[in-house]
Amino acid sequence: MTVTVIVPTYKPDGKFFQLMNMLKRQTCKADHILIMNTEERYWKNSFMEGLDNWEVHHLSRAAFDHGKTRGEGAKLADTEILVYFTQDAVPADEKLLENLLKPFHNPQVGAAYARQLPAEDCKIIERYTRSFNYPDTSRIKTKKDIPELGIKTYFCSNVCAAYRRGVYEEMGGFVTRTIFNEDMIMAAQMIQAGYGVAYAAEARVVHSHNYGYMQQLRRNFDLAVSQEDHPEIFAAISSESEGIRLVKSTAAYLIKQGKPWLIPDLLLSSGFKYLGYKAGRNYKHLPLSWVHRLTMNPAYWENR
The missing domain is CATH 3.90.550.10 (Spore Coat Polysaccharide Biosynthesis Protein SpsA; Chain A)
Incomplete structure (x- = not known):
């Protein structure tokens, strides 16, 4: 090939x-x-x-x-x-x-x-x-x-x-x-x-990233925008259940590794991801000034 x-x-x-x-x-x-x-x-x-x-x-x-x-x-x-x-x-x-x-x-x-x-x-x-x-x-x-x-x-x-x-x-x-x-x-x-x-x-x-809370929020905002713009693909399948499964599995892993004190960080990070995702799914109802603050890709909105 x-x-x-x-x-x-x-x-x-x-x-x-x-x-x-x-x-x-x-x-x-x-x-x-x-x-x-x-x-x-x-x-x-x-x-x-x-x-x-x-x-x-x-x-x-x-x-x-x-x-x-x-x-x-x-x-x-x-x-x-x-x-x-x-x-x-x-x-x-x-x-x-x-x-x-x-x-x-x-x-x-x-x-x-x-x-x-x-x-x-x-x-x-x-x-x-x-x-x-x-x-x-x-x-x-x-x-x-x-x-x-x-x-x-x-x-x-x-x-x-x-x-x-x-x-x-x-x-x-x-x-x-x-x-x-x-x-x-x-x-x-x-x-x-x-x-x-x-x-x-x-x-x-x-390949990996150590994203902060706001970076996680912005990344999930953009991900959700792409899903909102393509309902023919994503409307029939929920992403949220997979996210919940990941949080539960990660929490169990942290306990097994003897590091339960990291669970609050996991919950905070997951919360920011979820907020970003929900905002992205509803971006059409947000002021453009908010969208510019929430996105990882401001140039996309300037050209839109």
């Missing part, structure tokens, strides 16, 4: 450099690497030293969109598989691409996404969240899994994900105007069309 790696960047830093270094070492090499870079002044060609078959395309910050920018990258590719990374996702080993491509030997699979491992500085609650959302067992999710998995049936993450280009194009590509969740929207469309989305647990990237 031929592969194009596509990475949107903004102020690329040391983690992006590590990502590029690990791409050099993969057992399965990318045929082409496309960088969709926001603001040319932050770019250095030295990031790509030692790599062949790469090109960079620059855009302004105002022109960036989670779906459209990744879609523009797809239009520049002519390979069978499109692999997306975020600039802060570092392959955990040399077999990431090899393992990410294995599910595509099944012709039913339209997309596959990698397991995300916590970084060394990751706090215990976020570390557990990673293991909850990214277990060590692979599976292929299809429409028949909705009664069991609910919203997680549609889960997919462009932190590290691959798409069969033919199926991706059949779905019309990523939505061209979205604040967030372009990956999940595409996965949901594939599943509703009868394709499978594979979780490839053997394909591993190191």
